[in-house]
Amino acid sequence: MGVHAFIVPIRDMKTHQPLPGVEIHDCGHKVGLNGVDNGALRFRSVRIPRDNLLNRFGDVSRDGKYTSSLPTVNKRFAATLGELVGGRVGLAYSSVGVLKIAATIAIRYSLLRQQFGPPNQPEVSILDYQSQQHKLMPMLASTYAFHFAAANLVEKYSEMKKTHDDVLIADVHALSAGLKSYITSYTAKSLSTCREACGGHGYAAVNRFGSLRNDHDIFQTFEGDNTVLLQQVAGDLLKQYKAKFKGGAFTATWNYLKESMNSYLSQPNPVTARWEGEDHLRNPKFQLDAFRYRTSRLLQSVVVRLQKHSKNLGDFGAWNRCLNHLLTLAESHIESVILAKFIDAVQSCPDPSSQAALKLVCDLYALDRIRDDIGTYRNVDYVAPNKAKAINKLTDYLSFQVRNIAKELVDAFDLPAHVTRAPIAMQSEAYSQYTQIVGFE
Incomplete structure (x- = not known):
């Protein structure tokens, strides 16, 4: 009858050991984000009560009869996996937050760091170099663009959860897939750009680019691999295109295409x-x-x-x-x-x-x-x-x-110091203290 969700006890409430027929394995140490304790489960002939079925999309009566408000296996599958949309919305929004942190660190450092300049004159900020502007300013612009797009997505998702409107559900499903994929891929590349823009100090662990990059990297893969999610967006565009030529109408986000x-x-x-x-x-x-x-x-x-x-x-x-x-x-x-x-x-x-x-x-x-x-x-x-x-x-x-x-522009992100944390992103006094002691005990 398709994919359905169940509540399944996996450990004994007293001993905390796996219950009969349940195998639990740890996935081991990862590149980053080790605060998320990923594991694997396997079930062998595990029986649970009928009441453990989460029956919003399908139910089984006491005499074993199956009923569902959704007519096909594919629709039930889509509805069950639809809860992944919330995760994708969160990832898109969180990825913007990571990009804000990285851009703030790189730009503040580039404003403070001075290197070379005209003969017999003070050295200039490295952000005065066109090459540094080329690396960081379009990225800063993208950060602002993503902020507004992700905020709009959160609003749409909130409205969808309140209204359960079918058009809005389809809109948010495709939009969350596209924005999650696009923003997380962009941020992953930008973290390396920011690291390089900060030279040797960007390579110091205390300045966080390494940990940010490692922890964020999985954003491109979980809640849907980015390449697969973009195919969902393309598939939806094709569906909308076909509907147009059958006398239908583009929905919500795609309206501009007509x-x-x-x-x-x-x-x-x-x-x-x-x-x-x-x-x-x-x-x-x-x-x-x-x-x-x-x-x-x-x-x-x-x-x-x-x-x-x-x-x-x-x-x-x-x-x-x-x-x-x-x-x-x-x-x-x-x-x-x-x-x-x-x-x-x-x-x-x-x-x-x-x-x-x-x-x-x-x-x-x-x-x-x-x-x-x-x-x-x-x-x-x-x-x-x-x-x-x-x-x-x-x-x-x-x-x-x-x-x-x-x-x-980066000050307007209003990131607290305990969020940014990198010494090279602090105000000039903290940066000066850092450069004096780095490499020395």
């Missing part, structure tokens, strides 16, 4: 493809249109490829042949959702000064992502060569501008 698909199916405008003014490039409509155009293009093209390959390879073979394409589609879609939430947050910010700072950070996030994938936009003539060059130049300039408020 308009974007129409835009994609028409040819790119050769005039706007050449616009390179700062006002245009920093216009949220241009940024969001670019993100969504890419997603629509990837969705349309992967549908064509899947249909083509399925004739010879079958559905499974076609999916595997297009797997990298599908993963890129899912990531593109999640980036579109993240940017949309960031733009909403900027526009709803009540304080003009804070809004201006957030707008700057949001523009950097958007243009840095477009720059990273500029080849895609160039290949379809969505961005002309002069515009690509202007995007690259403006992204570097925005990184420089964000550097000027980097201290205030």
